[in-house]
Amino acid sequence: MTxxxxxEADLSRFRMRVLVVGIVVVLAFxxxxxxxxxxxxxxxxxxxxxxxxxxxxxxxxxxxxxxxxDRNGIVLASNYSAYTLEITPSxxxxxxxxxxxLSQVVDIQHRDRRRFKKLLEESRNFESLPIRTRLSDEEVxxxxxxxxxxxxxxxxxxxxxxxxxxxxxxxxxGYIGRINQSEKERIDxxxxxxxxxxxxxIGKLGVEQSFEAQLHGVTGVEEMETSAGGRAVRRLANIPAxxxxxxxxxxxxxxxxxxxxxxxxxxxxxxxxxxxxxEVLAFVSKPTFDPNxxxxxxxxxxWQALNESLDKPLLNRALRGTYPPGSTYKPFMAMAALxxxxxxxxxxxxDAGSWTxxxxxxxxxxxxxxxxxxxxxxxxxxxxxxxxxLANELGVDAMYDFMKPLGFGQITGxxxxxxxxxxxxxxxxxRNAYKKPEQKKWYAGETISLGIGQGYNTFTMxxxxxxxxxxxxxxxxxxPQLVMATQDAMTGVLAPIPxxxxxxxxxxxxxxxxxxxxxxxxxxxxxxxGVFAGAGYLSGGKTGTAQxxxxxxxxxxxxxxxxxxQRDHALYMAFAPADQPEIALxxxxxxxxxxxxxxxxxxxxxxxxxxxxxxxSEEDLAAVKxxxxxxxxxxxxxxxxxxxxxxxxxxxxxxxxx
Numbered sequence: 001m002t003x004x005x006x007x008e009a010d011l012s013r014f015r016m017r018v019l020v021v022g023i024v025v026v027l028a029f030x031x032x033x034x035x036x037x038x039x040x041x042x043x044x045x046x047x048x049x050x051x052x053x054x055x056x057x058x059x060x061x062x063x064x065x066x067x068x069x070d071r072n073g074i075v076l077a078s079n080y081s082a083y084t085l086e087i088t089p090s091x092x093x094x095x096x097x098x099x100x101x102l103s104q105v106v107d108i109q110h111r112d113r114r115r116f117k118k119l120l121e122e123s124r125n126f127e128s129l130p131i132r133t134r135l136s137d138e139e140v141x142x143x144x145x146x147x148x149x150x151x152x153x154x155x156x157x158x159x160x161x162x163x164x165x166x167x168x169x170x171x172x173x174g175y176i177g178r179i180n181q182s183e184k185e186r187i188d189x190x191x192x193x194x195x196x197x198x199x200x201x202i203g204k205l206g207v208e209q210s211f212e213a214q215l216h217g218v219t220g221v222e223e224m225e226t227s228a229g230g231r232a233v234r235r236l237a238n239i240p241a242x243x244x245x246x247x248x249x250x251x252x253x254x255x256x257x258x259x260x261x262x263x264x265x266x267x268x269x270x271x272x273x274x275x276x277x278x279e280v281l282a283f284v285s286k287p288t289f290d291p292n293x294x295x296x297x298x299x300x301x302x303w304q305a306l307n308e309s310l311d312k313p314l315l316n317r318a319l320r321g322t323y324p325p326g327s328t329y330k331p332f333m334a335m336a337a338l339x340x341x342x343x344x345x346x347x348x349x350x351d352a353g354s355w356t357x358x359x360x361x362x363x364x365x366x367x368x369x370x371x372x373x374x375x376x377x378x379x380x381x382x383x384x385x386x387x388x389x390l391a392n393e394l395g396v397d398a399m400y401d402f403m404k405p406l407g408f409g410q411i412t413g414x415x416x417x418x419x420x421x422x423x424x425x426x427x428x429x430x431r432n433a434y435k436k437p438e439q440k441k442w443y444a445g446e447t448i449s450l451g452i453g454q455g456y457n458t459f460t461m462x463x464x465x466x467x468x469x470x471x472x473x474x475x476x477x478x479x480p481q482l483v484m485a486t487q488d489a490m491t492g493v494l495a496p497i498p499x500x501x502x503x504x505x506x507x508x509x510x511x512x513x514x515x516x517x518x519x520x521x522x523x524x525x526x527x528x529x530g531v532f533a534g535a536g537y538l539s540g541g542k543t544g545t546a547q548x549x550x551x552x553x554x555x556x557x558x559x560x561x562x563x564x565x566q567r568d569h570a571l572y573m574a575f576a577p578a579d580q581p582e583i584a585l586x587x588x589x590x591x592x593x594x595x596x597x598x599x600x601x602x603x604x605x606x607x608x609x610x611x612x613x614x615x616x617s618e619e620d621l622a623a624v625k626x627x628x629x630x631x632x633x634x635x636x637x638x639x640x641x642x643x644x645x646x647x648x649x650x651x652x653x654x655x656x657x658x
Contacts, residue, residue, distance in 0.1 A: 028452030039362055047358050060198030063217030064159060066244030066489060068173055068207055070253035071279075074644070076173050077208070083135040084158045084296075085143065086128040089120065091152030098150065099131060105146050106139045108132055111299040119178065119297060124568045128154065133296040161201070162293045165645065167288040169256045169529050171316040172249070172416070172482065174206020177298075195219050204294065206316075207247060207482065210416040214486050217244035223250065243489035250279035250484045254639065255609055257646060258616075259284045262602045264625030266592060268569075269317035269461040271480075272585040272606060275469035277476030277489065277499050279611070281416070281583060286319040310565075319414070320424040321578060322458040325383045325597070326544030327575040329453030333390055333513050334375050336402040338511035342393050345375040345514045351385040358445050362388050379518035379542065380526035384452050391451025396442060399450060400426035405477070405505050406467040413500070414480040422463060425456035454547060464573055464586035471515065472540075472575035472584045476508030516540055520578045528572070530630040531600040537611050540581075541574030543595035546588075567591040572599035583610050598627040608636065615639040 027348070068077035087108060092098050102108060112132055119129045135143075140155055147153075161176050179187070179202055187196050196202075198220055203209035220241030259270050263286040272282040293302050306314050309528035315321060353369035355362045364370075364384030370377070378386035391399065404410060409424025423429070427442040434440050449455035462480060470477045479500040487494045519540030523532040527543040546569045570592040575584040585603055594600035601624050608614040616624065617634030 006341065012260045025136055025281045027612045028605045031156065043281070049525065050071065059222045060200045061220035061222055061239075061241040062159070062200075063219060063241035064243040065161065065176070066215040066217065066486075068215075068247045069246060069483060070256075071248065071250050072252065072254075073248075074253050075164065076169065076249070076253060077161060079159045080162050081157055082133065082154065082160055083140050084130045084156050084411075085132040085135055085139075086130050086154055086156055087116070088128040088152045088154075092150070095120075098153065102131065102143075105142050106132055106135065111301070114300055115297045126584075128156070130158075130296065131544065133158075134160070158204050163291045165253070165257075165530075166290045166292060168596060169251065169253060169283070170206075170288045171285040171318065172206050172251060172256075172283045173291060174208035174210075174416075175204055176201045176208050176292040177204040177294045178296075199352035201295075205291075205418075206416055207249065207393055211247050211483060214247055215244040217489070218242035224480070228470070245489055246487040247483055248485045248487065250274075250281065250298055250480055251283055251482065252281055254642070255282050255606065256284060258609055259602065259606060260286060260288065261621060262616075262624050263589070266598075266625075267311055267317070267590040268588045268592075268599075269321055270585060270587040270602065270606075271318050271461045271465035272583055272610075273465050273478075273480060275468045275473040275581050275584045277483045278466075278469070279499075280480055280482045282606070283318050283482065284583075285315070285319070286315040287311050289313045308346065316418065316473070317588075318461050319416070319418055320420045320460070321588075322420060322460055323569055324455075324457050324546040325453035325455060325459055325464055326546030326569070326571050327384075328464060328571050328586070328595075329451075329457065330379055330542035331389055331471065331519055331542055332403060333387050333394075333399070333451055333574075334379060334407060334515050334518070335471070335507065335511060336394060336399060337375070337390055338514060339402065339507060340394065340398060342398075343375070343390060348372045348374050349378070349383070349386045349389055351383045355386070355388040355448075357388070357392060357448055360445055360448075362448055364388070376515060376518045376521060377585075380521040382527055382543070387450050387451035389451075391447050391449075392444075394451075395424050396447045396450065399447075400424055400429075403646075405503075406470055407466060407477075408457075410463070410467070412462055412466050412480050414462060415482050419462070420460065422459045423456050424459070425450065430456075453544065461586045461588055465584060466576060468573045468586055469504065469581075469584035471512065471519075472581035474509065474512050475505040477503040477505055512548045516578070523574075527596045528574075528600040531596060531604050533631045535604065535607070537576055537607065538578040539574055539576035539602065539607055540578050541572055543600055544571035544573070544594065545569070545595050546571055563589055568593055570595040572596075572603050574600075574603045574607070583607065590629060597630070604632070608632065609639055615642050 008284060027420065053374050069075055080554070085102070087095070087098065089095060099108060099113060108131060114129045116129060135155065143155060163173060163175070178200055183202065187193055195218060199216070199219065203212040203215065208215065215540055218241060219409050221239045223237040259282050265282070266286065268286055270284040271280065289306055303643070339347065351364060351370040353364055355364065362384070369385065370381050370383050373383045373386050374380065378599050403424055409422050411419055411421055412477055430442050431440045446455060450457055466480055470538055481497070481499055483497055485494055485496045519542055520538060522528055522543070523541055528541055532539060548566055548569055568591070570589040571587065572595045573586045575581040585606060587599045587602055589598040614636040615638065616632060617636060619634045620629055620632050623629035623633060
């Protein structure tokens with residue numbers, strides 16, 4: 001019996017264990033089924049998307065950047081494709097060892113290493129960075145054979161920006177450069193963030209910067225199937241990129257080159273406008289720089305040379321250089337006198353060679369005067385005494401009120417960034433500009449030198465050119481405009497950019513006629529008569545010589561005893577033809593001396609080109625560069641016969657669809 005009870009107890013325990021195991025197995029299957037239902041039904045879409053993303057990669061397709069053309073369709077900025085050797089630091093291992101090994105396969109210079117290090121410091125993510133650009137086909141083949149040795153290193157086909165004429169018009173065109181960290185943060189916070197995925201370069205200066213939105217285009221997308229190792233297997237879907245628009249400038253690049261050549265090694269700026277609509281025909285700043293240096297990251301030597309040069313080649317003097325206007329200010333002072341009624345054209349002032357105010361002697365024309373001068377003679381013979389007394393009569397605030405609408409000391413609104421305001425003084429300006437109470441006060445003696453374009457007056461050549469254009473256009477003001485049109489890269493549709501509405505400053509025609517007649521007199525019997533002798537047109541203009549440094553009233557100016565950069569600036573403002581002006585300009589040649597000797601001759605050649613289609617002879621070009629040719633010498637050439645591109649440059653012309 002005891003044995004029977006033991007057997008039954010064992011069976012009971014066995015059955016209990018089987019039941020427990022069965023329940024556990026059933027629960028396991030229930031849990032498994034529940035998990036399968038959860039994964040297959042509840043999370044089906046989510047997991048499907050994750051699986052697809054593990055299999056595919058969405059790659060941005062950077063668009064081709066738009067072209068930049070001059071007014072006649074000559075290409076000033078374009079693109080070309082080249083191979084780049086790039087390293088992804090997060091995947092490459094010890095960078096110095098990798099670069100040393102790579103240098104055994106392709107040529108890697110010390111400057112390439114420095115540029116890579118600089119890019120590495122600026123980059124805070126895991127993007128690939130170029131160690132060498134523009135590889136030859138032979139270098140590509142050598143690396144391809146050794147590729148297995150270099151994880152995280154790849155060859156990529158990149159589009160590079162090309163500026164076929166190098167330094168020509170570099171301040172206008174600008175350049176592109178690699179996006180730095182601050183720019184990346186700004187883009188990421190903007191509505192354009194998605195459109196800049198994959199973009200590594202943006203416009204940094206000039207038209208490239210100011211018309212970035214039009215030139216960039218629309219980024220496309222490629223959906224690629226990838227292997228387990230992350231390599232592309234095949235393309236699944238494609239939304240092509242839309243190339244950037246073509247941007248057409250108003251400048252005539254051949255005229256631009258002529259002016260830059262005429263400056264030679266001298267520093268300065270020239271702005272030429274069409275007074276009828278504000279179009280910029282030439283926008284020169286000398287010296288220039290080569291924007292191609294910046295395309296794939298400028299090296300340390302070139303950056304140091306540009307940045308530390310005393311000539312400041314990176315400074316856009318036409319847009320950001322400010323100068324006293326000197327005697328080129330006098331025609332506008334005369335207009336102020338006529339418009340405000342402070343002085344009529346017939347009033348005669350005796351120019352005895354100096355003018356005394358408050359015990360202070362203001363000199364004019366050295367030790368001799370011009371005698372009795374009316375308004376016409378005051379401009380033609382450039383009387384300082386006439387304008388000393390006029391400034392005193394007007395007062396600083398009346399001068400400010402008249403000159404401000406002309407654009408002096410104001411932002412003109414030209415369609416590229418970086419313009420500076422300069423200084424058009426007033427009593428309010430001085431109160432705001434200085435901190436000490438005694439410095440805030442305006443003294444009557446400070447007004448006198450303003451009348452001849454000295455003192456606190458400092459303006460850009462763009463401002464002086466605009467004011468000249470307003471005078472040439474009978475008081476009608478146009479905003480300067482560099483870009484005439486854009487063209488859609490896909491449809492070819494040309495979209496002209498309309499000029500801003502004109503503003504009538506309300507000048508009386510008879511007052512404008514007085515000043516314009518005197519400006520014509522300057523070219524016929526005044527300070528620039530020798531320069532415009534024999535011209536096939538009539539023009540108006542005014543020479544100017546502005547102090548670069550202050551000279552004491554008891555001291556005489558002697559250029560020979562001064563350092564070159566302390567000598568006077570040479571200026572000229574002008575328009576032509578005199579009766580119906582088609583071009584107006586302002587020019588400064590830094591530290592060159594007299595405007596009639598160095599600035600006016602360049603203006604003469606600009607007018608000959610624009611109005612007569614003439615190009616200076618070789619000997620004339622050489623002489624003007626040195627300030628040795630007032631009127632043209634030698635036989636001028638036909639501008640239409642001058643070969644283009646210059647100097648063997650390879651650049652295509654593109655015609656906009658009309």
